[in-house]
Amino acid sequence: MKAYRTLPHALLLGACALLANGAGAASKELPPKASVADIVKASKPSDWRPLDPDNTLYMAMPWGRVVIELAPVFAPNHVKNIKALVRNGYFDGLAIVRVQDNWVVQWGDPKDETPDARPIKGAQATLKAEFTIPMANDKHFVRQRDVDGYAPQVGHSDGFPVGRDPKTGETWLTHCYGMVAVARNNEADSGGGTGLYAVLGPARHLDRNLTVVGRVISGMPELAALPRGPMPMGFYDKPGMNVPIATVKVAADVPEAERSKFEVMRTETATYQAVVEAQRNRGGPFTKYSSGHIDVCAAPIPTREQP
Amino acid sequence: MKAYRTLPHALLLGACALLANGAGAASKELPPKASVADIVKASKPSDWRPLDPDNTLYMAMPWGRVVIELAPVFAPNHVKNIKALVRNGYFDGLAIVRVQDNWVVQWGDPKDETPDARPIKGAQATLKAEFTIPMANDKHFVRQRDVDGYAPQVGHSDGFPVGRDPKTGETWLTHCYGMVAVARNNEADSGGGTGLYAVLGPARHLDRNLTVVGRVISGMPELAALPRGPMPMGFYDKPGMNVPIATVKVAADVPEAERSKFEVMRTETATYQAVVEAQRNRGGPFTKYSSGHIDVCAAPIPTREQP
Numbered sequence: 001m002k003a004y005r006t007l008p009h010a011l012l013l014g015a016c017a018l019l020a021n022g023a024g025a026a027s028k029e030l031p032p033k034a035s036v037a038d039i040v041k042a043s044k045p046s047d048w049r050p051l052d053p054d055n056t057l058y059m060a061m062p063w064g065r066v067v068i069e070l071a072p073v074f075a076p077n078h079v080k081n082i083k084a085l086v087r088n089g090y091f092d093g094l095a096i097v098r099v100q101d102n103w104v105v106q107w108g109d110p111k112d113e114t115p116d117a118r119p120i121k122g123a124q125a126t127l128k129a130e131f132t133i134p135m136a137n138d139k140h141f142v143r144q145r146d147v148d149g150y151a152p153q154v155g156h157s158d159g160f161p162v163g164r165d166p167k168t169g170e171t172w173l174t175h176c177y178g179m180v181a182v183a184r185n186n187e188a189d190s191g192g193g194t195g196l197y198a199v200l201g202p203a204r205h206l207d208r209n210l211t212v213v214g215r216v217i218s219g220m221p222e223l224a225a226l227p228r229g230p231m232p233m234g235f236y237d238k239p240g241m242n243v244p245i246a247t248v249k250v251a252a253d254v255p256e257a258e259r260s261k262f263e264v265m266r267t268e269t270a271t272y273q274a275v276v277e278a279q280r281n282r283g284g285p286f287t288k289y290s291s292g293h294i295d296v297c298a299a300p301i302p303t304r305e306q307p
Numbered sequence: 308m309k310a311y312r313t314l315p316h317a318l319l320l321g322a323c324a325l326l327a328n329g330a331g332a333a334s335k336e337l338p339p340k341a342s343v344a345d346i347v348k349a350s351k352p353s354d355w356r357p358l359d360p361d362n363t364l365y366m367a368m369p370w371g372r373v374v375i376e377l378a379p380v381f382a383p384n385h386v387k388n389i390k391a392l393v394r395n396g397y398f399d400g401l402a403i404v405r406v407q408d409n410w411v412v413q414w415g416d417p418k419d420e421t422p423d424a425r426p427i428k429g430a431q432a433t434l435k436a437e438f439t440i441p442m443a444n445d446k447h448f449v450r451q452r453d454v455d456g457y458a459p460q461v462g463h464s465d466g467f468p469v470g471r472d473p474k475t476g477e478t479w480l481t482h483c484y485g486m487v488a489v490a491r492n493n494e495a496d497s498g499g500g501t502g503l504y505a506v507l508g509p510a511r512h513l514d515r516n517l518t519v520v521g522r523v524i525s526g527m528p529e530l531a532a533l534p535r536g537p538m539p540m541g542f543y544d545k546p547g548m549n550v551p552i553a554t555v556k557v558a559a560d561v562p563e564a565e566r567s568k569f570e571v572m573r574t575e576t577a578t579y580q581a582v583v584e585a586q587r588n589r590g591g592p593f594t595k596y597s598s599g600h601i602d603v604c605a606a607p608i609p610t611r612e613q614p
Contacts, residue, residue: 101527101531101532102484148456149453150598150600177409186591202602202605204598204602205586205587205598208595208598209594220409221408225532226532227532228528228529228532279512285493286516288515288516289515289516291511291512291514291515293512295456297509298509298510
């Protein structure tokens with residue numbers, strides 16, 4: 001047992017001594033730098049914000065709670081509609097119906113578009129797409145200086161990864177790991193939030209094609225470890241494979257004592273810029289070559305649970 | 308049941324009608340184009356090559372065979388050493404010991420670096436790192452024209468994703484999903500192939516820091532769905548969590564009738580360039596905005612099993 005506990009040190013990989021200087025420089029031994037973990041540890045309480053209970057969802061799964069932060073700035077109508085669906089009990093008893101490897105995990109009504117489909121009460125079945133919003137609507141964008149092939153500019157806005165195009169004046173949430181978006185049919189306006197998916201793999205080419213509504217704050221490791229479905233696009237082929245969702249609730253509707261107490265690092269802070277820089281240019285001893293670049297989807301957005 | 312079968316059509320997502328023109332163009336309705344699946348379907352037998360049995364590993368897992376293609380051009384000494392380890396039975400009875408969410412799955416000796424560590428016979432415990440090789444050694448590079456933040460140039464070489472830097476004259480395999488590399492300690496030359504990992508998440512900042520030796524051709528969905536470990540870096544905390552590896556064999560040592568018959572699309576073909584273009588610029592009806600860009604790790608490398 002003791003031997004086993006030494007393994008994390010023994011087979012060190014993707015270790016933790018990072019940070020600035022020497023961008024893209026090959027070096028036999030890079031000097032040690034503060035790591036993301038070091039910066040998080042040294043952060044101030046003011047570097048963090050709590051989740052807004054009115055824009056947080058709790059999805060009760062067999063293994064526990066999945067916590068999702070909604071992004072009303074980027075998809076105001078869909079967020080409103082999803083909360084209406086949630087408050088009307090639409091998702092209670094539905095299921096995860098699809099896991100496509102290195103792509104997405106999707107949930108909704110297994111009987112969708114059949115005569116036995118769950119009725120939609122007090123909410124819309126479909127809405128006008130919110131693939132992008134005017135840049136002026138987003139007051140919290142902080143640009144990340146790394147080049148990006150999918151967007152003229154990338155960065156973060158209040159804890160969400162963002163792309164934008166000053167030429168068109170549009171901004172949008174990017175399809176990074178753990179982001180949650182609205183499944184739809186071929187028609188742009190054919191989604192409304194009754195089917196949702198979380199991103200598992202590289203899916204940035206979906207940006208500006210789907211309405212992204214938030215991010216999984218807690219529970220991705222469990223969602224990502226679900227069995228992949230054997231059908232095309234990863235759909236489960238037997239109802240018994242579906243992973244049941246007991247309930248989905250808006251955190252504000254849950255007694256305060258039962259709420260999860262998550263905080264997200266404020267992406268407008270100098271501390272967060274240091275986090276990105278630590279990931280962009282790692283120091284030694286593990287790292288031998290600092291990449292001098294970090295994809296927007298590989299820039300961690302620190303999240304922590306309050307005791 | 309029937310209703311369920313309609314779901315892939317109903318909740319269409321990341322669908323399949325793609326290809327060229329209109330790079331980065333927003334459009335209400337993009338014209339339909341050939342998809343990756345269409346191009347694969349229309350490909351010629353000469354667009355494919357079989358795996359070389361002498362550079363293919365079979366890892367026997369509880370759920371079946373994981374097939375790994377080794378890349379001797381990019382890591383000649385490590386590939387030779389890993390094959391020696393395999394042929395001496397080093398991996399037989401070892402285990403997957405670590406799954407870190409959105410990062411890596413790693414296997415090797417749970418008792419590594421303890422008195423009970425498995426002895427290494429007829430192979431080296433450690434080797435000089437092979438993080439990069441001279442560009443001149445790689446005769447099969449075909450450049451992908453998309454911008455990349457981690458490397459001056461990216462592309463493919465004989466079925467592997469590659470980065471290179473004409474200024475330094477170096478080339479290297481990139482840390483894309485399913486790529487297999489050599490775990491090491493802090494010292495550059497502290498790995499030898501006794502511990503290996505497959506990439507699950509965005510890890511390109513590890514490029515040029517670890518020796519990449521190949522790619523999982525079959526079996527990633529099962530590896531990626533393994534439970535994440537509760538310890539730091541995703542290590543399993545109880546020996547009972549380890550996922551046993553019954554045997555690892557070189558395909559050439561397996562009777563021909565028992566070999567898996569995989570083919571990989573030749574990345575030097577016009578057909579493969581069409582695949583990349585299909586992924587870079589999707590057509591309608593599902594896609595509304597074609598990204599005009601595809602990351603090297605999101606450019607699919609088609610693989611198929613012969614009947």
